[in-house]
Amino acid sequence: MFLCARLVPINRDFYIIRQVAEKESVAESALEYQLDYALEHCYQVIVIEPEKLGTDIASWIRIGNLCHKGCVIMGVAAILSNFTHFKIFPLRWHVVTLPLGVASIGCAAVYGISWQYDPCSKYQLDHHGHSMANIPSTELTKNSSIVLVKKNDIYRKRLHNSVAFIVCVMFGWYLYKRYYT
Numbered sequence: 001m002f003l004c005a006r007l008v009p010i011n012r013d014f015y016i017i018r019q020v021a022e023k024e025s026v027a028e029s030a031l032e033y034q035l036d037y038a039l040e041h042c043y044q045v046i047v048i049e050p051e052k053l054g055t056d057i058a059s060w061i062r063i064g065n066l067c068h069k070g071c072v073i074m075g076v077a078a079i080l081s082n083f084t085h086f087k088i089f090p091l092r093w094h095v096v097t098l099p100l101g102v103a104s105i106g107c108a109a110v111y112g113i114s115w116q117y118d119p120c121s122k123y124q125l126d127h128h129g130h131s132m133a134n135i136p137s138t139e140l141t142k143n144s145s146i147v148l149v150k151k152n153d154i155y156r157k158r159l160h161n162s163v164a165f166i167v168c169v170m171f172g173w174y175l176y177k178r179y180y181t
Contacts, residue, residue, distance in 0.1 A: 014045040014135050017053065028053075039119035045131045046123065046148040054146030057120060061148070064121055067111040068160050075104035075163035082170055101167040108164035116157065123148040 015038040020030045031053045038046045048054040078100035115121055126147040 013043070014047060014131075015041070015043040016047045016135075017049060019050045039123075042122070042150065044150050045126075045135065047135065048146040048148070051144075057148070058125055058146050060118075060120055061123065061125055064111065064115040064118070065124075067107045067115055068156055071104050071107035071111060071160040072163050074100045074107065075160070075167050078104055078167050079163075079170065098171075101171060104167050105164050108160055111160065120148075121153060122150055124151045125149075 015034075017031060017034045017038065019027060020034075027050075031050055035046075035048070035053065035057070048057060078097050081096045081100060126149045129147065131147055131149050
């Protein structure tokens with residue numbers, strides 16, 4: 001697991017990952033080493049110039065974002081359907097709320113197990129290139145690069161964990177009412 005150091009030396013603003021070797025096996029391991037180095041040292045902006053590594057990292061970050069958004073959206077939908085569904089269809093609670101809630105809890109579990117401790121979870125894609133303005137143009141060799149920006153993800157973790165917890169409590173309350181009262 002990578003941890004960011006509290007004391008950050010000067011000029012830790014950006015890191016550019018470039019293609020260094022022509023052989024594919026050597027280049028791939030060198031690129032992975034550069035990426036690990038950049039993630040371990042917690043640069044604010046990481047520019048990935050090699051296309052294959054950039055698309056792999058971008059898809060991995062999108063998967064993490066999908067897990068987070070899936071948990072939140074389906075969890076909120078399950079909570080809202082719980083309150084509206086009892087009034088409209090009191091005996092059919094499980095038709096809408098149960099699948100949404102299970103999917104929300106499943107997304108939270110996948111996020112917590114496979115994504116939460118990954119160093120890439122601290123970064124988001126910069127689609128609009130706002131962070132490229134801080135990088136001198138002489139440093140870049142390609143215009144079409146994947147740009148990762150370090151973000152604080154504590155609030156997103158709290159949000160989807162809270163939603164998943166509320167859904168779990170809601171399910172527990174429903175099971176308690178159904179089988180023990």
